[in-house]
Amino acid sequence: MTSENIDGGKALIRALEKEGVEVMFGLPGGAILPVYDPIIDSTIRHILVRHEQGAGHMAQGYAQATGKPGVAMVTSGPAATNIVTPLCDAYLDSTPLVVITGQVPLAAIGTDAFQECDTTGITMGVTKHNFLVKDAQDVPRIVKEAFHIATTGRPGPVLIDLPKDIVDPNNPRSELYWVDNPEMDLPGYKPEKKIDLSGIEKAVELIQSSERPVFYVGGGILKARAAEALRELVEITGIHVVTTLMARGAFPDSHELCLGMPGMHGNYTAVTSMQKADLLVALGARFDDRVTGKVDGFAPDAKIIHVDIDPAEIGKVRKPDVAINGDCRLVIEAMVDLLRQQDAIQIDRSEWKSTISGWQERFPLTYEDSEPGSRLKPQYVLEQLRDLTPADTIVASGVGQHQMWTSQYWNFDYPYTWINSGGLGTMGFSIPAAIGAKVGNPDRMVWAVDGDGCFQMTAQELVTATVENIPIKVALLNNSYLGMVRQWQDMFYDERFSEVFLSDDVPNYKAWAESMGCVGIRVDSPEEVPEAIAKANEIEDRSVVIDFRTAPEEHVYPMVPAGKDNSSIVVPPSQESQER
Amino acid sequence: MKKTQANYTILVITVENKFGVLARVSGLFSRRGVNIKSLAVAPTDKAEFSRITVDLDIELESVSLDQIINQLDKLINVVEIRALDPAESVERELMIVTVEAEASQRDELVDHLDKVGGKVLNIGTESMMLSLVETSSVIDDFESFLSDYGIVELQRTGRVALDSL
Structure with missing residues (x-):
């Protein structure tokens, strides 16, 4: 220039x-x-x-x-x-x-x-x-x-x-x-942190001596491009991993040491392993209230190692025993280096491992199949979608029940395949976010999983997708309700449903999708589900919206009620009699 | 960060001397519902930086103090921030005040003013304008002494402070 x-x-x-x-x-x-x-x-x-x-x-x-x-x-x-x-x-x-x-x-x-x-x-x-x-x-x-x-x-x-x-x-x-290389003037901005090696040593010592450790992995791992480093750390230590809503895909779900998502709608094993742990290694996670439940009762026996690039996160919610301020990838690499130098003396964790596998056997994610003639089970739709799409499919979700089910039932084996609004919980996020993801990855399949409440907030961007030739696919889990609010009213407000019913037949989503230049498909019965997904997968020149008619009475389980500690986790009715 | 021993907290913040920076700093306190008792802002010996002295009239728990400091430090325009330990710093405040004073009352008033090291700035027919540079607690006492005369108008700057030598 x-x-x-x-x-x-x-x-x-x-x-x-x-x-x-x-x-x-x-x-x-x-x-x-x-x-x-x-x-x-x-x-x-x-x-x-x-x-x-x-x-x-x-x-x-x-x-x-x-x-x-x-x-x-x-x-x-x-x-x-x-x-x-x-x-x-x-x-x-x-x-x-x-x-x-x-x-x-x-x-x-x-x-x-x-x-x-x-x-x-x-x-x-x-x-x-x-x-x-x-x-x-x-x-x-x-x-x-x-x-x-x-x-x-x-x-x-x-x-x-x-x-x-x-x-x-x-x-x-x-x-x-015009100057080609203007000099920045940011005297107060110093993002590079020097990593404190004594913290790494203490952390490694705690990791090696703990009997019931869990890696509590947050979105910071993805921001730091640290998924590979994490995998190395996990495999070297043999310690289980939970991936928060912001970290789904940061560690592969199919890995035997992956316990999945913790938190309010986390699976029983992820929630309970954190609760019973004697050491939580928080990597780029911020002890969000949706993960901790009631803070006073969170992981009461656990020592905490907290690794975060933001010093204001360390000690914000829970005082750590070892605090390491720095980039997650660099910290993890330093831990791995140190672990490699040490003899692999490991303490016997076989009892902890069998406790964990016992929970996994007794408390898997589960739902009841739908009765013939009644509306689809959203979990079934998501299982089908998961199994019928490529493994590296990018999934963008809205906010609510469908978001939690997607996070629970999807199998995230690659980083950066899960796009959602975690902290703010913005309804209407999925369609525009999916479009943005597709623009950045034109050769990958991108599915938006949306609810009917969310869809009505931002669906007009499907016009953008059509006109700009950005073909995405939308799985609309349409239960005619603001489902998550309905669930809370069902569970905590004596089933008094206030302002949550949207409509059974308005809008006509198929017609709406078609009017925006998309292919619209309506699916009512379980047998039609695989066929509709296969059809959507084949369409590459325009966006597709599948209106899956799902059951409004379905609850997201497990659930830790707001304000309760994580040992109060509510399991689905079919698991209530299981020994905890 | 050292926990302060007094019933107040002083934060000293070096910031870029630019528009909007004060709003960013004060906004962080207001978002957390923390009242600022006094605030002094002026350029330092380097014109591109200003020094802000914030006096919070509460003694913050060390956790929330660290939290506020860390969050303020995240502001891009904040160059440096720390809490001053009142036990290890020298603080002063300036008060100027106009007080009702008939001719007959002035001797006693000026006598007291001399004792605390204040100055007479201006004399009117029924009032006097005084100034005093002292610690905030001395100024508090002098202010209550003046209230018997009748305070017409008063301005205090709030604490400014430096580390003890």
Whole structure:
């Protein structure tokens, strides 16, 4: 690139190209308009969404599936507020995003101008950092800083608010002198942590001497690209692993040492092994309330080793016995190195192993088959979907019962195949997230598993998928209800169902899907399920929506009731008489 | 992080001297429902940095203090942060105050002012303006002494502090 005078809008696009951005998701409007002109000549693929929330979730799906930062660009005011939800979602799930919002011209800021809102003020609490650009000359540097902040340390969303006069070539304020490699100016940002080796030694000592250890693995493993290192650590130590909702796929479900998902809807063995453990090795996990249940009663006998890149997570919920602040991959590699140097004296854990396998035998995930003529069991649909799709299929989920069942019944053997909204729990996440994941992985099969409540929040992005030729597949588990709320009302509100029934026949999902350019299929009986999935798998030139009519009375089991400790885990009725 | 022994907590935060940084710092306290008793912000000897002294009028549990410090440290514009141990720091506060004082009351007032090391800044027909630089507890006492005269207007800066030598 040459040094020359250009305008802020061109500089923005050029800076994004320099960061390696290949795709961005967005929707133009007044304040951001000047930036949309240089996009025509850019190498960056811009995907025009139907709602700004969709742009944000697509960028998240793209980022979660590829590990690259997701980029979204929208205009000021309502567009900026519409993308606040994805920002918050990305903040809670530590997803690297760079979001660019238009802003009214500098002179109009604070005057209640048309489509003005205090975007940096509103997003301060839901971004890792945000910038209001006040000088066009700062554009290249701020873009570089934004990507650096979003992708290093604990990743997260960064927002750049761009006043219109900075990017409008007709405004002299937009002129700047382009420099290829602007120097970053972030004196307070030091994401690299020096790993404390004495912590590693203590950790290894505890690991070697514990009788009932469990690796408690969180989303940080995926952020740190540490799945391979983890596998080595697990195999060297022979210790069981639980993978949280954010870490599904970080360790293969089919591995004999994988216990699956812990937490409120975790399986009995994962929950109980943590509860009975004498050592929890938390790797990139944050002791979320959905995992710990009542904190005072969580894993009462366990010592804690807590490894996290974010010092503010260590000791936030549970005081660790050994704290290691650093990148999970580097820490795990250091542990493996140390373990390899030591003699393999291992303490006898055969009793613990047989206890665990006893739980696995007595308390597997289970459900009752559906009665002939009644609605489908969602678990059955998911088992079929799991078995009839390629092993590396990417699954993006919405939020609610269907999310928990997918996490439970899917077999995640590869990292970055599970995309969901864990921390914020954003209904409507799956369709745009699946689209984003597909854009990043055009050769892989991408399924969205959605509920009917979620689907109605963001389904319009299937129009985007059709028009932009991004074929995804949607398994709609349609039980006519806001299922998770219904389950709570069933269990904790004396079956008084308040405002949870959506409708049995409106909308007509098949017709709706077809109107958006997708293939729509409705499935009522179990025999039709494999056939419909096989048909969907064969369609590669457009998106497919399968409306699976599922049973509304089905509960997600096991369940730890809110506010209870994890030993109060409720098992399905068929396992109630089993010895715990 | 050292647990403070006094009934207050002082945080000293070095930040980039840029717009919006104060809002980010104070926003973190407000989100957690922690009241800031006083706040002093001014550039340091390096113009690109400001030093913020935050006085919380509670003694925080060490866990929540560490938590707040860690979270503040995560703010991109925060360059350095630590808690000052009141036992190992020197603190001062400035008060300026206009107090009602008839001619007949002024001798006693000025006499007391001299004892605590304050200054007369301005004299009106029925009132006087005084200043005092002292520790916050001395200022508290002097303020209650003045209340008998009648305080017209008062401004305190809140604590600023440095490590003891």
